[in-house]
Structures are given as C-alpha cells and as structure tokens.
Amino acid sequence: MSVAAGEPDDVQTHKAKGPVIKRQSIWTRLTHWVWVVCLFFLLLTGLQIFNAHPSLYIGQQSGFEFDNSVLSIGAIRNEDGSVSGITRIFGQQFDTTGVLGWSGPEGQERPRAFPAWTTIPSYQDLATGRVVHFFFGWILVGTMFVWFLASLINGHLRRDIVPTGRDLKSLPKDVADHARLRFTHTRHYNVLQKISYGVVLLVLFPLIVLTGLSMSPGMNTAWPWLIEVFGGRQTARTIHFGVMVLLVGFFVIHIAMVLLAGPLNTMRSMITGKYRIDAETGDRS
Template sequence: MTIIDDIESRLTHHGDKGNVIYRHRIATRITHWTWAIALFFLLLSGLQIFNAHPELYIGKQSGFEFDNSVLSMRAMQAADGKVDGYTTIFGQSYKTTGVFGMSGPADNPSYRGFPAWATLPSYQDLATGRVIHFFFAWFFVAAFLVWFVASLISGHLRRDILPSRADIRGLPKSLSDHLRFRFHHDGRYNVLQKLAYAGVLLVIFPLIILTGITMSPGMNAAWPWLLDVFGGRQTARTIHFVCMALLVAFFLIHIFMVVAAGPLNEMRSIITGWYRTDPEKKEEHTA
C-alpha cells in the first residue's frame, strides 16, 4: 500500500472506492516533470532577459524613430518630479509602481520591468540569465521530442490529446459539469482537457520553441525563412512573450483543477501512473 493509498483509506470507506487503473505511461510522467522544472527556470530567466529591454514590438525593426511598441514597463517622471512605474499596453499607460516598471523598497527603488523576486538571478545580470535560459531550453526541446515520438508510437496523441467528433459534441455538457465542479473520474481525458492539452502541446510549445530559435542570430543564418514566417525578430520576441503568459495562465488553471478534482488521485497518477476511477454505480432494485 502506498502512502496515498493509506491516506485515501482513512478518508473514504473501502466500498466507496473504484478500481485503480494504469493511466500514465513512464514517458508521459518523465516529460511532464521535466517540463515543469524546465519551464520554472525558463520563466524566471526569461523575465531576467526581458528586463534588459522591457519593451515589445510588432515588426522587423525597433528604435526611437519607430512607433511599433505594443508593451513597455518603464519608470517615468511626472511633472511634480515624482517617479512611478508604468506599464503601457497599445499606447494606454497604467500606473504599476511596486510591481512593474519600478519595485523594491521606497527608500531604494529598483527601476526594472519585472521585480527582483520574479527573475533569475534576482539582480540584473543579462549574461547569467541567458546561460540559464539556453541551458533549460534544450532540456525543454529534448523532452518535447521524446514526448511527441513516444505519444505517436503508443497512440497517446491520437487517443488522449486529439479530440474526436464525439468529444466535440459533448463539449457543452463537459463545460457545464466543470462549471458546477462535477468531475468524472473514469481514467479518460474529457474534451476540455483534450482541447487544453492539444493547445499547449501542439500549438504553444512548438510556437515558443520556434520563436525562441527565430531570435537567435546563429539560427537565422541557418534558417533565415523563420524571420519571414514570424515577421521579424521583434515580432517573434512578442509572440514568445505571449506564449509564456499563456503557459503561466494554463499552469494556474491546471493547478486549480488538480486541487478541485482530487489532488491525491491526480498526483498519484502523474507520479506512479496509477489512477483510481469512480466506483461503479449499483442499480437500485425495487420490489
């Protein structure tokens, strides 16, 4: 009996528990945790790199003579001499002192896009941030390739990730069940999970990898067509940033859903592969 089994036995009656099935293969579990670790370091080091120039553009060029900025996090001085942090999105500025643009103690503020606690290293060090970022980027890419090949061979991609027509027809009911926190533990991914995982694994992951490659001058020499595909290095940087923001949003929703659906069962399945299904409903017999 595992530790999780022991905890479950204390929380539920034996007769109320369903069957335990093998849900996640080892390749899925290893790549899941590899991505979790890699993305943690990629996020913090990526924000360190962003802070070197906390502004995003659309187009192939940027500079003082261009007006193509879509996001900036800067400290600006008002007419009264007071300095505050501002985040500007599509020309609309918002005061974000303490978080974006300017953060830290009032007597010794730091003028930077993201605050020190959100970057790696915490102090401004572009060179170290780039070393960390590129190191974990290759782990991320390797894990993606392993997962993709393994999923094709095992049928995991077709069976569990790509939604079928029947899944799409059941989308309204699945959405309604989730809004009412009614979860069905039958060992299969529901249509919302499939759509979310397909979006992350087959759209966001490839995009974040390709836009990252597009920002590399060395890769531009080898694959110059990437600059045309993504509309230039500056647009690729913006898309890369948006993908990162979407992954953070997915992570927060993912953690919330794991807790809501039953964290013990969900964690066991992604650690050991074994998952407990709902107990079978017994038919009621009337005289």
Template structure:
C-alpha cells in the same frame, strides 16, 4: 505543464476484496507510466526556469514591438519609470497609447536590498539574479534545450505507445459532446469512476494546443530571434513580420503557458489534489466504483509499459 494520461489497459484483477453490498467502493489503477511521470516533472522544472530566466532577459529591454525595429514611442508594450513631483520613482506600463501606473510590480519594484529599482518585472519573478543578463541567457538556453529534447521524447513515446492517437486525438463522439463538456467545466463538474480516466474534448484540445501550438511556436519564435540563425530562418522571420514580431509572439506564448498551468493547477485542486498528485508521482490513481455493482472489487490494476 502536466503530461496527458495514458488509458489503463485491461489486465487480470489483483487482490480481490469483498465489500458489503450498497457501500461505496474504490480501487487503484495504474494511470501514469514512469516515462510519462518523469517527462511531466522535467517539464515543470524546465518551463519554470525558462519563464523566469526569460523575464530576466526581457528586463534588459522591457518593451515589445512589431517588425524588425524597436523604435522608442512605437512599442505595443513598454515598461519604464518616471519621477513624480516629490522626486519618487513611479512605475509606468504603456500598452499602445494607454499608460498605467504599476509601481511595485511593473516598471519600478523593490530590489533585493528593499530599495525601489527601475525594472520591467520584479526581482522575485526572475532568475538567476536581479540584473544578470548574460547568466540569464545561459540558463534560458540550457533549459530550452532540455524542454525541446523532453518534448521530442514525449511525442515519440506517445506515438510508439499509441497514447497520442488513442487518448488525445478527438473522436467524432468527442466533438458531439463538446457542448456538454463546456457546461460541465463551467459548473466545475468532474467525472467519476472509469470516466475520470478518459479526457473529454476540451482537455484533448487543450493538450494538443499546448504541445503542438505553444510548444512548437515558442521554440520557433525563440530561434527566429537569434541573429546567428537569420540566414537559415530568414523565411520564417519574414513570414511573421520581423525579429521584433517574433520576440512579441514568443512573449505571448510564454504567458499562454502560464495561463494553461494556472488553469491546470486550479483543476487539480478542485478535483482531488492528493489523488491527482499521487497519480503523477507514483502512477497510482484511485477511482470510485458504482456501489450497485457486484460486491467484489480489485484494489489495483496494472499495466506494463
């Protein structure tokens, strides 16, 4: 998950460079402070390992149910296998009352030895091992705490630096421009120049949803699944409908993170992957300037966080 940008503060120009009139110009701005960059990459690692270790845990009981019980035949999602007339394993994924043959991906897939195995998700999507439930749980919980602490640091830093209030909370102007933002996204039209440093309404809503809905929701549902916390979180468990419902919500939110990451990576690729990655690795981001403006530009601007 990418951390939202911080607006570049107004600072004195550095290293003026003369540029011929009418020629396109660009300059570097210090877009991401080092704490934002560190927390972004910590999130990338933590979320990746949490997701893959979570799938390994899921494989121990590859089904989803509602309520407090997981009764056979009443699942809303189940992955399994059956044997066909030739004695071959066939992967079956059942959603409600509808069954789908998913051999090779869900239900039955090749193990590390290349032989078909009955498993929910394939081994290449799980860590730390193909069937190591106990270690998978340890990895999952360890990186879950890193995710929580990193998220708290991000929110605290963003509030202290007024990044959250300034760059993520939508303004009245943002809400008025939501129609144009939708059209621009559908046309894969991306802003340039100074406008590229500011999030539009859809980006702001996406980040707020990921941070405060997905982030908080996945942690609470994870805690609600723990038998050790039943006494403390019993009102929450009852509110969502039971521990199996909490597990199902946890699973859905996890895939919500995946959807966000895929969209985010796609947008990075089509809006200038090198420039975007440089910004999130070094902090420096290149923007284009209006060639009709005076022919003196700055090669960089800096801010001190």
C-alpha cells in the same frame, strides 16, 4: 502532463470508490516533471532577458523613431519628484508602481520592468539569464521530441490528446459540468483536457520554441526563412512573450483543476501512474 478530472476530495466522500488503474505511462510522467522544471527556469530567466529591453514591438525594427510598441514597462519621475512605475499596453497607460517598472525594498526602489523576485538571477545579469535560458530551452526541445515519439508508439497522442468527433459532441456538457464543479474520475481524459493539452503540446510548445530560435543570430544564418515566417525579429519576440503569458495562464488553471479534482489522486497518477476512477465508470475505455 495531466490534470485528472474528478470531484473535490470533500465532495467525493459519499461516492463508492472505484478500482485503481494504470493511467499514466512512465514516459508521460517523466516528461511532465522535466517540463515543470524547464518551464520554471525558462519563465524566470525569460523575464530577466526581457528586463534588458522592457518593450515589445510589431515589425522588423524598433527604436525611438518607430511608433510600433505594443507593450512597454518603465518608470517616470513625477512633478513632485517621486517616481512611478508605468506600464503601457497598446497606448493605454497604467500605474504599476511597486510591481512593474519601479520596485524593490522600501527606500531601495529602482527602475526595473519585472521585480527581482520574478527573475533568475534576482539582480540584473543578462548574460547569465541567457545562458540558463538556452540551457533549459534545449532540454525542453529534447523532452518534447521524446514525448512525441513515445506518445506515437504507445498511443497516448491518439487516445488522450487528439479529440474525436464523439469527444467534441460532449463539449457543451463537459463545459457545463466544469462550471458547476462537477467532475468525474474516468480512465481517459475528458474533452476539455484533450483540447487544452493538445493546444499546449502541439501548438504553444512548438510556437515558443520556433519564435525563440528565430531570434538567434545562428539560426538566422542557418534558417534565414524562419524570421520571415514570424514577420521579423521584433514580432517574433512579441509572439514569444505572448505565448509565455498563455502558458502561465494554463499553469494557473492546471493547478486549480488539480486542487478541485482531488490533488492526492491526481498527484499519485503523475508520480506512480496509478489512478482511482469512479465506481460507476468501472473499466470503461
């Protein structure tokens, strides 16, 4: 999974082109695209599952007698007879009519946490959503294992994911360069890439898998301690949802950086493995 660092295409035209190198291994490229497919289906089926009970809580239990909701999405009927979509976050209420809580084609609106176009299936079908969600969830787990093993063997994990002390010293400069949209094409990832990919691959991916497993009755029987680690089923569900939001945020930034860094060069590196670096960087390792 890679956002290649580089100048936007219209900025780098005045620069001398450097050599084309082999930057991404076949394992990095294959697992990257499998993750893209998995996360797409996991997100849309996850929202389908969330719609069945569109509230999140902290603690072991939930229900009308508990006041531990941190997020809820629903609809209310106003005094004039109209209906509004309402989202409550930590006690603060927001009108989200047409997007969250109450949505649909004009004249056919209905109470629904996330709109039909954001879920698989588009209609409310919890059973199908769960089957598809679990299917791609296990593919994600298997791909994570393949990536981790291959990255240990070929050095990708040590070289490109875990930042070194030298990398961390360059962090302020790298942040400043990115803020000014000044990027460089180099053989290896910059420190911001290493930190972001490290957080996603070594923290968020395992966390979303483990919180998902902790909500499974079968896993509760096999590993009863897992649900306790996350403070109860409802807390695990809330963490699961929160990690999903963070992954969506990462994806948005990921795409933005691809476009800014030169999409053709970046996409080529994730399809063929070949990547053109800046001439002034040469073959610097």
